[in-house]
Amino acid sequence: MKPLKYLYLYFQDGQRMVLRFPQQADDVASIARGLRKQLESPFLSIEVDGDLLMIPRESIRYLQICPGPAVLPDPCILGATVVD
Template sequence: MKPLKHLYLHFQDGQRLILRFPQQSDDPGSIARNLRKQLESPFLSIQVDGDLLLIPRESIKYLQVCPAPAALPEPTIIGAELVD
């Protein structure tokens, strides 16, 4: 069984959507390329319970993927911590 990942979508209007899905690939390079493609698209596309969910990028404040993929898109700042 592939490891599970969590995606937290934080929207401009303050709402949040939490998704759980299996790791999409074992190839770190493929993961980084696909992540970059998603970020360059005007819509975030996700298959959810057999349906295609298209979320306009301009409605998203930020995304959080947990745990982080092994390969990250360049440039990514590594080792940061959230501070209140």
């Protein structure tokens, strides 16, 4: 069984959506390619319970994936901590 990941989507209007899904790939290069494709697309495309959910990127304030992917986008600031 593949490890589970969580995607937290924070929208411009203040709403939040949480999705749970299995790790999409084991190969580090494949993970990096998939992440890059999602970042370049005008929509975040997610299969949810057999349906296709397409979220316009302009409606997303920010997103969080945890635990983080094995490969991070380049460039990426490492070792940060949120300070309130």
